[in-house]
Amino acid sequence: MGKQQGLTEKKEADFSEWYNQLVLKAELADYAPVRGFMVIRPNAYAIWEKIQTYFNSRISKMGVKNAYFPLLIPKSFFEKEAKHAQGFEPELAWIESTDKDVEEKVAIRPTSETIIYESYAKWIRSWRDLPYRLNQWCNILRWEVKQTKLFLRTREFLWQEGHCVYETEKGAEGEALKILDEYKGLCENKLAIPVISGEKTSLERFAGAKKTFTIEALMPDGKALQMGTSHNLGQGFAKGFGIEFLDKDGKKQVPWQNSWGFSTRLIGAVAMVHGDNKGLVLPPEIAENKLVVVPILFEKTKATILKKAKELSKKLSKFNPIFDDRDSYSAGWKFNEWELKGIPIRVEVGPKDIAKKQVVLVRRDTGEKAVVKESKLSAEVEKALKDIQSSMFKKAEQFLKANSTEAKTWPEFKKSIKEKKLVLSWFCDRPECEEAIKDETTATSRCIPFGQKKGNNKCIKCGQKAETKAWFGKSY
């Protein structure tokens, strides 16, 4: 790898430029020819597949099954839930109707509540059908993206969206919260990104939902990122689409619903939170290849080294190692390349090591080198991977703690927001007040954290009655 292939911007100097370089040079994504669109390259798609496999196994245990619903949604569907229609109208990409035999205008899905619930109205008949739980993995298009940021803000993105129907509100809300916990588990245990969780304010609620729950992470530039949301949809959509069921007494009832989703944005969060000035740093849990074996080749010992390195790779096969025996690149070039791409561990096999039946093990996260006996290599790799995973999480957790604070006065609030912190304060939860806070500070509410005792306090901004505290921060 020539110097021009590595990152030329420092994370601490220009975060935004560093992130862009990282995404492009680690070959996670590329810009597409149509503005606002991106290509997800194999290095990032492999992360997405890891996330999919893990999450599928989790929701399958909850009784959720995968399905696939149409890309195109008729205009009238958006109008069946008034707030939903209003929320998504500006974001829709409509299909040209010239020469097409469509009776009605259709748009590409910005989310699939409407098209899915039309089917649910046909399929759900009885209490025996409930809970009815489906999820789909698909592409989504929201046109009104002003400024593209790879993974974080693109017109098209990939996501999962779960849509479930219950006899009671307790069922719907209970599982919406259970899913939020799953999201938290995914972020913390797999992506090594700590999150805060809570309910969205009135202003930030999903269009058409009764309550929206969220998990939020803090990026290194002090901006908050929504990592996943789940919604208690109440009965609004069910009423709009005519979903009904016969209860045990044979009476018609309107069910309760929830929906929930996370997107490929999570990949951007991983790059931002863990990346450094050498490139990507992948949490082992979501790394397709846990390690790379690099033979250190000299003319004389080449054959012996290659043989040994290959043999070691085979022994480490459960970690799905990359065996980099390419002739046309130097060892140093290879070190740089795999550091750029974030492979958690590098195993160097050189002539001196071979003689001593040992190898050099290098951690991507800290750069620490350790000499390891061949006989103990597999166990040491296992241990190192666990260490890397947990220390990456701890580091991110310390950052989150160091950059979260509580503000008791409006000047304190403004100061902390200016210092790029997440700020907790008493808040009235009035949309007008939240707009005012945004106008003055550019900060938006992130969530009203769970587990608060309702108080009788004064809003940090307007001084009106505030029952709960809320987190605020800048976002993308």
Next chain:
Amino acid sequence: MGKQQGLTEKKEADFSEWYNQLVLKAELADYAPVRGFMVIRPNAYAIWEKIQTYFNSRISKMGVKNAYFPLLIPKSFFEKEAKHAQGFEPELAWIESTDKDVEEKVAIRPTSETIIYESYAKWIRSWRDLPYRLNQWCNILRWEVKQTKLFLRTREFLWQEGHCVYETEKGAEGEALKILDEYKGLCENKLAIPVISGEKTSLERFAGAKKTFTIEALMPDGKALQMGTSHNLGQGFAKGFGIEFLDKDGKKQVPWQNSWGFSTRLIGAVAMVHGDNKGLVLPPEIAENKLVVVPILFEKTKATILKKAKELSKKLSKFNPIFDDRDSYSAGWKFNEWELKGIPIRVEVGPKDIAKKQVVLVRRDTGEKAVVKESKLSAEVEKALKDIQSSMFKKAEQFLKANSTEAKTWPEFKKSIKEKKLVLSWFCDRPECEEAIKDETTATSRCIPFGQKKGNNKCIKCGQKAETKAWFGKSY
């Protein structure tokens, strides 16, 4: 399951109506509100996931990685390969440009050669980058579908599309053929559907390809179905999109390409080929749940039976069994439901059986019942699954053989086509002649089978020079 829930049409009476009922009632798919679109329900999506998992593991061994490219393609891209543009123009769904800040018209992908190769032109630099092999799983939209047939002919469908770049034509064509073999393996070993393979005629070649290879299956109504294709794309796209690489001597060269795909249509083929008048019959290899355990409940022995049935289900967990302990349905209702849904094996646990430490094992494909000792259950299930898989394939193979024939004269040809057979004949491979055959018989060419010695014969239809034989048949 009430009688109205089962199939009311016989496969041998009205195949098309039987198929529709099967797809809807086995809950494989449903019609969507927009004409030409479908919903893929969990029972079918689970089959798709099985296919994905299997195929991903195969191509991963070949060095193919998964990625994701944008849904929308600029107009000018379609024009860079002239024949490709011509082939797909009528099928495009364009995005309305009103109020959108698009400089250029964009359409939803009908296939992704163009948008992918634009990126390849940026990414591929050197012989070191080759072969360059990517695949994507995505949705595709082709508007010009006149009559919807669930899974087989819908405007939107899911598929995989592989796109690879090589230094030589030998590399590109060799792997196109290797992939075709993989497709054949998928169909025959997993879906239990025998196929014939060969090259497409000039008329049926993919728009922009130098050669198209195909596998074709015969459906029970005598119609042929294309199950997957791979293409030697030559250098046309590479030239159109400016893909170049520096060879080992530092000279600029134009690479060779292939592309290949199969779609959710395969699920329709499985339903057609194996289904019977009771419903779907799933080949065990692609069945999410290999068996269902149904306890036969009577008031007195209920608790004992449920306990035993649950215990057996646990012991059979590697077959991912459904344990149907629902209280609100009779055993007979359950038998019908799981037969409709095609679960390969039913295990009945009744009071008489329990006393004798045995259960009843029922094969879905033949309806055969066998009394099996509890102690041997797992081994017997294993054996039965293998038997079912191979006998389903053999049955389909016999049908294909019995309905394939060679014709030496034009009247013979017409007679066999009328008898709904696949017909092999000498063919000149002139598009005009193929059009004439189609006009007179409604049959189209399926493929020019591999492994033929080139002859010097006369075309079955026009009498002009024919070097090879080709398969013809009716199709959907």
